Amino acid sequence: MITKRIIPCLDVRNGRVVKGVNFEGLIDVSSPVELGKYYSDHGADELVFYDITASYEERKLFTDILTQVAETIFIPLTVGGGINTLEDFDRVLKCGADKVSVNSGAIRNPRLVSEAAEKYGDQCVVLSCDIKRVDGVFRVFAKGGREDTGMEAISWICRCVEMGAGEVVVNSIDTDGVKGGFDIEMLKAVRAAVNVPVIASGGAGKAEDFVTLFREIPDMDAGLAASIIHFGEVSIGEIKSLLLKNNIPVRL
Amino acid sequence: MLAIVDYGVGNLFSLRSSLKFIGVDAVITGEAAELRAAERIILPGVGAFGDAAEALRCRGLDEVLCREAAGGKPLLGICLGMQLLFEKSYEYGEHRGLGLLEGEVVPMQGRLAPSLRLPHIGWNALHIKKPCPILKYVGEGEHVYFVHSFFVPGENENTCAVAEYGEWVTATAAKDNVFGCQFHPEKSGETGLAILRAFCEL
Numbered sequence: 365m366i367t368k369r370i371i372p373c374l375d376v377r378n379g380r381v382v383k384g385v386n387f388e389g390l391i392d393v394s395s396p397v398e399l400g401k402y403y404s405d406h407g408a409d410e411l412v413f414y415d416i417t418a419s420y421e422e423r424k425l426f427t428d429i430l431t432q433v434a435e436t437i438f439i440p441l442t443v444g445g446g447i448n449t450l451e452d453f454d455r456v457l458k459c460g461a462d463k464v465s466v467n468s469g470a471i472r473n474p475r476l477v478s479e480a481a482e483k484y485g486d487q488c489v490v491l492s493c494d495i496k497r498v499d500g501v502f503r504v505f506a507k508g509g510r511e512d513t514g515m516e517a518i519s520w521i522c523r524c525v526e527m528g529a530g531e532v533v534v535n536s537i538d539t540d541g542v543k544g545g546f547d548i549e550m551l552k553a554v555r556a557a558v559n560v561p562v563i564a565s566g567g568a569g570k571a572e573d574f575v576t577l578f579r580e581i582p583d584m585d586a587g588l589a590a591s592i593i594h595f596g597e598v599s600i601g602e603i604k605s606l607l608l609k610n611n612i613p614v615r616l
Numbered sequence: 617m618l619a620i621v622d623y624g625v626g627n628l629f630s631l632r633s634s635l636k637f638i639g640v641d642a643v644i645t646g647e648a649a650e651l652r653a654a655e656r657i658i659l660p661g662v663g664a665f666g667d668a669a670e671a672l673r674c675r676g677l678d679e680v681l682c683r684e685a686a687g688g689k690p691l692l693g694i695c696l697g698m699q700l701l702f703e704k705s706y707e708y709g710e711h712r713g714l715g716l717l718e719g720e721v722v723p724m725q726g727r728l729a730p731s732l733r734l735p736h737i738g739w740n741a742l743h744i745k746k747p748c749p750i751l752k753y754v755g756e757g758e759h760v761y762f763v764h765s766f767f768v769p770g771e772n773e774n775t776c777a778v779a780e781y782g783e784w785v786t787a788t789a790a791k792d793n794v795f796g797c798q799f800h801p802e803k804s805g806e807t808g809l810a811i812l813r814a815f816c817e818l
Contacts, residue, residue: 365780367739367759404805409739435633440761440803460629462803485663487735487763530735561733583731585738615739615759 367615368578368607369409369586370600371563372593374399376445377416379425381594393594397432403593404437407600409615411437412465412533412588415445416508427459434460444492448472453480457488465490465533468506470524471513481528486560491529493521495550496537502550509537517550518557525558532558533588535565541591543569546577551584561585568592571603578612618816619654621681621697622646623671631660631694634802638809640816648680656689656818657681661696665707665721665766668696678714685716690793690818692750695764698789698796707766716794719768719786727769728782735765740779740787740799742807748776748790749818750797753810760787760797760804760811767798793818 374381374396381393393399400411413433415426423446434441443456444465453464464484470477470491481489494505495517502517521532534554536547546567555562564577565588574587592598604614618635620628622644635642642658643650651657659681661668672678685691693701702713705721713721724734739759744751762779768786771778777788779799789796795815801808 365741366736367741369738434629436637438630438634438637438802438808439805440763457627458629460633462627462630486765487662487737531737559730559733560735561737583733585733 365613367409367613368584369563370407370574370603370614371410371412371586371588372399372403372408372600373412373414373565373588373590375414375416375590376426376429378422379429382416396429397436399594400433400437403600404439407604407616408439409586410440410442412442412444414465415443417446427455430456430459430461442490444490449476450479450483453484453488457484463488463490463531465492467492467494468508471504471506471515474523474527477524477529478527481530486528486530489529490531490533491521491524492533492535493517494535494537502553505537509540518553521554522557525560529560531561531563531585533563533565535588536567539567540565542567543592545569545573546587548577548580551577552581555581555583563588571598571606574603575606575610575612578607579610617654618642619651619657620644621651621657621659621677623668623675623677627662628660630800630802631658634809634812635816638813638816640812646675646677648676651677651680651684654689656816657684657691658815659691659693659697659700661694661700663696665696665699665705665713666709666711669700669705669711669713672700672714682714682716685794688793690815691716691795692815693796694802695798695800698798699766699768701789701794701796702768705766717774717789717791717796718772719770719774719789721766721768723766724781724783725765732782735763736767736781736785737763739804740781740785742777742779742787744777745771745775748788748795750790750795750811750814751777751788752814754807758807760799760801760807762787762799764798
């Protein structure tokens with residue numbers, strides 16, 4: 365039986381893992397290579413690295429770090445952040461990424477999704493979508509959640525899946541970093557709309573939140589975790605043990 | 617020396633890194649002479665069956681692989697590389713494989729319950745059907761990482777391990793010195809490294 369995946373997400377800036385609340389107020393956490401190795405040794409099913417760098421120098425540092433991680437960790441690696449062109453895909457894939465996550469780059473140029481899927485396969489293209497409720501409507505936000513695109517989120521996600529996105533990460537800005545639990549309503553809406561794996565992100569504050577996620581939405585495939593595990597409040601092992609106790613299949 | 621077949625398909629970074637991690641030197645090559653000189657061969661692959669089979673054929677590597685396999689050299693196909701070892705694939709048309717393993721590759725689409733997502737992505741448990749040299753360090757129920765939309769259904773005498781995803785998916789198949797893994801050992805943590813280690817000990 366396929367297991368539910370628990371995926372640590374490492375936001376990397378200037379060579380360090382950082383984490384913010386509601387996309388702001390970044391706090392320095394740890395070395396990405398050490399933290400990646402630690403998670404891989406302690407039950408992570410996959411790792412996501414988001415490059416939130418601003419300059420060329422930092423980008424070089426990021427790809428060096430990615431290479432180091434990929435050389436020592438043998439679970440799937442997804443890379444996102446600053447992916448705007450096929451050259452960006454190429455750059456991170458050559459450093460050892462298995463999947464590439466697109467967000468603002470796809471909003472600016474939706475053909476990036478179809479071109480990348482054509483070149484690297486659907487399984488390689490992960491659509492990451494930052495969503496916030498505006499007047500009761502799920503809206504897509506760009507640029508790390510700072511800019512309202514005005515687009516309705518479900519139709520945008522469906523369009524990207526049709527163009528070849530092989531997985532979708534749904535990040536609720538409304539619940540991100542607040543630790544009040546995943547955005548079940550938003551995730552249900554996305555899950556019902558597409559037939560590719562969906563990864564829940566934003567809001568996990570305790571291990572029970574993952575149980576609620578997979579109980580409420582049994583077809584959800586994976587949950588992303590950042591602040592909840594980076595600060596050592598809960599371990600991946602604890603999350604998985606609790607899931608198993610609730611008859612939710614996980615890899616131990 | 618182990619040779620990883622380079623025929624312009626897929627990303628070989630992880631495979632090479634994982635072999636290096638377990639202390640195995642690998643050469644990535646599309647040269648027939650280097651494949652002949654190698655002690656063992658890994659055939660990787662990502663993408664479409666038809667394109668990959670054609671890429672092997674136009675480089676003359678299909679014949680090289682079949683001859684080396686017939687000579688007793690250990691050969692391991694991974695993901696699409698495993699599918700290429702079978703007789704035939706129905707991925708967008710009908711394509712001939714290398715015919716080193718018995719069976720056919722078919723789409724998962726249409727055969728699975730609509731609630732199951734495609735591709736089949738994630739960690740799934742291996743159910744071992746019979747002893748296999750490359751699974752000698754792997755226990756029943758250990759998880760490995762799959763990413764695929766086409767599969768080899770049914771069981772035959774080549775089937776060594778299966779995984780359940782609506783249907784039974786051939787996870788590992790073997791015939792004499794020819795082995796195939798539908799999952800990615802190079803992405804399957806300790807379990808995957810143990811499979812690569814076992815292959816490199818053959």
